Every structure is written in C-alpha cells, then in structure tokens.
Amino acid sequence: MRVLLTGGTGFIGSHTAVVLLEGGHDVFICDNLCNSQVSTLDAIEAICGRRPVFFEKDIRDKAAMRSILADNGIEAVVHFAGLKAVGESCAKPLEYYDNNVAGTVSLLQAMQDAGCRSMIFSSSSTVYGTPQKLPLTEDHPVGGVTNPYGRTKLVIESILSDLCAADKNFCAVCLRYFNPIGAHASGLIGENPNGIPNNLLPYVARVAAGLLKEVNVFGNDYPTPDGTGVRDYIHVMDLARGHVLALEYALKHPGWEAINLGTGQGYSVLEIIAAFEKACGKKIAYRIAPRRAGDIAANWADPSKALKLLGWKAELGLEEMCASAWNFQQMLQKKSN
Ligand code: NAD
Numbered sequence: 001m002r003v004l005l006t007g008g009t010g011f012i013g014s015h016t017a018v019v020l021l022e023g024g025h026d027v028f029i030c031d032n033l034c035n036s037q038v039s040t041l042d043a044i045e046a047i048c049g050r051r052p053v054f055f056e057k058d059i060r061d062k063a064a065m066r067s068i069l070a071d072n073g074i075e076a077v078v079h080f081a082g083l084k085a086v087g088e089s090c091a092k093p094l095e096y097y098d099n100n101v102a103g104t105v106s107l108l109q110a111m112q113d114a115g116c117r118s119m120i121f122s123s124s125s126t127v128y129g130t131p132q133k134l135p136l137t138e139d140h141p142v143g144g145v146t147n148p149y150g151r152t153k154l155v156i157e158s159i160l161s162d163l164c165a166a167d168k169n170f171c172a173v174c175l176r177y178f179n180p181i182g183a184h185a186s187g188l189i190g191e192n193p194n195g196i197p198n199n200l201l202p203y204v205a206r207v208a209a210g211l212l213k214e215v216n217v218f219g220n221d222y223p224t225p226d227g228t229g230v231r232d233y234i235h236v237m238d239l240a241r242g243h244v245l246a247l248e249y250a251l252k253h254p255g256w257e258a259i260n261l262g263t264g265q266g267y268s269v270l271e272i273i274a275a276f277e278k279a280c281g282k283k284i285a286y287r288i289a290p291r292r293a294g295d296i297a298a299n300w301a302d303p304s305k306a307l308k309l310l311g312w313k314a315e316l317g318l319e320e321m322c323a324s325a326w327n328f329q330q331m332l333q334k335k336s337n
C-alpha cells in the first residue's frame with residue numbers, strides 16, 4: 001500500500017510508520033511539526049532501515065495536500081494530525097475547531113480532488129462521554145463530551161459518516177483509541193510531551209526519572225475498587241498494528257465503521273503506579289489530590305468488534321507497557337546528558 005500518515009512524526013503516527021514500513025508498505029508523512037520533531041524520521045530509519053518520505057506541511061494547506069496525494073499515488077490516508085490537549089482545548093476552542101475540524105474538511109476535499117477514498121481516523125473513547133455501562137461497545141451512545149477536544153472527534157466522526165453516505169465508494173474507519181502508552185522496544189521513539197505532562201504515564205515516568213517530585217493522584221473517592229480512576233491502557237505497538245489491519249479492511253470495505261482499540265482490561269491510577277515501580281525498580285512518590293475537572297470514574301473497551309472485523313486483539317500487557325515507557329525515558333535521559 002502507498003499510505004499517507006498525517007501527523008506521522010507524532011507519538012502514535014511514528015510507531016505506525018515503523019509497523020507499516022516493516023510490513024513492506026510505502027509510507028509518506030505530512031506533519032507541520034507543531035508537536036513533534038523532524039529527528040523522529042532518523043529514529044524510524046534507525047529502527048527499520050527504511051525512511052518515510054516527509055513533507056513539512058499543514059493539513060489545512062489544501063493545494064499542498066492535493067499534490068502530495070496525487071503526485072504520489074496515495075491509496076489511503078491515516079489521519080493522526082490534530083491538537084490533543086484537553087485543558088488547552090477549553091482555553092482555545094477555536095484553534096481546536098480550526099485545526100482538527102476545518103483541517104479534516106480541507107484534507108477530505110483534497111482527497112476527493114485527488115481521487116483518494118480511504119481514511120483511517122484517530123478517534124477516541126472520549127466520544128462516549130460518561131459511560132452508561134461498561135465495557136464500552138461501539139453502539140454505546142456518543143455525546144455528553146465535556147471539552148472541545150472531545151467534541152472535535154465527535155464532529156469529525158459525523159462528517160466522515162455523512163461523506164460515506166454521499167459517496168458509496170468512500171471508506172472511513174474511525175478507530176476509537178482508549179489510553180495509548182508505552183514505546184517501541186528500541187527506546188528510540190515514544191511519548192515525550194512538551195512541558196509538564198497532562199497524561200498519567202509520561203508524568204509517572206518523569207517522577208521515576210527524578211524530573212518531577214511526585215504524582216498527583218486526581219481523586220481517590222471514585223466508585224472504583226481503590227477509589228482512583230480506572231482506564232483501559234493500551235500499548236502503542238498494539239495500537240500501531242491495529243492501523244495496518246484497519247487499512248487492509250478499509251481498502252476492501254467501503255462505508256463507515258467505528259472500532260474500539262483497547263485491551264478490555266481496566267487499571268486504576270494506583271495500579272499503574274505500582275506497575276511502573278516494578279518496571280523501574282524504584283518507589284514512586286505520590287499524593288492524593290482533588291479530582292480533575294471533567295474526569296470520569298472508569299472506562300474500558302469491549303474490543304470484540306476489532307477482533308471480528310480486523311482480526312486484531314491487544315497482545316502486550318501492562319508490564320510491557322511500563323517497561324517500554326521506562327526504557328524510552330532512560331534513553332531520553334542518556335541523550336540529554
Ligand atoms: P501527537 O501530538 O504526538 O501527534 C499529532 C501530530 O500531528 C504531531 O506530530 C503534530 O505536529 C501534528 N499536527 C497537528 N496539527 C497538524 C496540522 N494542522 N497539520 C499537520 N500536522 C499537524 O499526538 P498522538 O498522541 O500521536 O495522537 C495522534 C492522534 O490520535 C490525534 O488525532 C489524537 O487526538 C488522537 N488520540 C490520541 C490519544 C492519546 O492519548 N495519545 C487518544 C485518543 C486519540
């Protein structure tokens with residue numbers, strides 16, 4: 001396959017690029033580098049001996065996207081590009097709607113012009129809002145999202161559904177990720193957010209590395225076994241593999257699908273801290289802090305649709321997730337010394 005990854009130098013995109021290249025596919029990346037570095041391309045090449053073709057472009061640049069798609073005979077787009085910080089989306093909603101929603105519409109128009117009719121879209125379990133029942137199946141009602149970031153995902157899913165209704169040859173697979181963590185086993189690529197991390201795993205990794213003092217556990221009075229929030233953490237390499245299978249599926253099945261990518265198993269914040277302690281062999285300091293606004297108590301996936309349609313299921317467990325995240329954190333430290 002000749003595949004374009006928008007946002008392909010980012011966390012999930014770079015891991016997917018590796019799996020696609022290793023599978024013999026031709027990978028093209030378009031990224032404006034607003035949340036990633038061009039050096040990721042060197043890391044990808046070091047891992048798999050092949051380098052994606054790179055375009056430093058914004059997905060909102062329709063003319064550029066049109067020529068990237070047409071000139072390179074792109075068969076499908078995996079659309080990772082987007083802004084993803086929940087708190088920032090509340091402060092700057094218009095930036096989020098412009099980048100994520102308007103950017104996707106512009107990209108879809110460029111695809112239409114270039115005759116490319118397959119998209120795998122990075123959606124999120126956030127579209128389910130507060131779960132009415134667990135595990136979450138894809139037919140669980142969507143909506144009730146508490147922030148603009150989550151609403152951009154909902155709106156884009158609907159745009160893709162409308163497009164598939166209008167163009168019977170278009171395929172759109174919305175992959176609803178649960179909580180992606182971990183890194184490639186080489187430690188050369190992983191998740192390294194700018195500033196103080198919002199997400200739990202990179203925060204815990206920096207406490208383990210001595211870069212932050214302690215983990216703030218946001219609430220221990222949720223109706224969960226130990227009172228802390230429960231999430232379905234999924235290894236980024238499992239997630240990456242899911243995209244390759246989704247691409248193969250999309251090219252054979254026109255129409256719109258939403259598919260959960262999760263393990264089906266939830267872990268609490270305290271369980272994550274304990275698992276990371278085991279991976280790094282150190283105590284991780286934490287304190288109980290107030291609940292974070294907009295958080296839900298628990299969510300985890302029913303991943304059976306992914307198994308049925310794609311033949312995909314998560315293979316890597318929490319131990320591998322924490323060990324690979326710690327390995328990546330140590331590689332970062334080595335580089336900065
Ligand atoms: P990331 O920030 O590491 O990667 C996104 C990439 O998109 C970055 O490299 C950034 O530079 C690029 N980008 C942003 N806006 C762009 C634009 N207008 N034009 C071109 N490039 C642009 O994030 P990630 O964690 O790899 O997430 C990838 C996708 O998955 C995002 O759409 C995100 O919303 C979604 N998602 C992520 C998670 C998660 O927890 N990481 C969970 C659910 C969904």
Ligand code: WQD
Nearest residue numbers: 084086124126198199200203216217218229230231269295
């Ligand atoms: C996980 C758990 C926190 C940080 C978010 C987005 C979602 C998706 C993934 C994508 C929760 C607790 C966290 C900390 C803590 N995003 N926590 N201390 O909130 O499930 O999902 O990221 O693009 O759309 O909403 O992930 O990693 O922030 O939190 O106690 O310092 O850890 O309360 O229970 P979340 P998270």
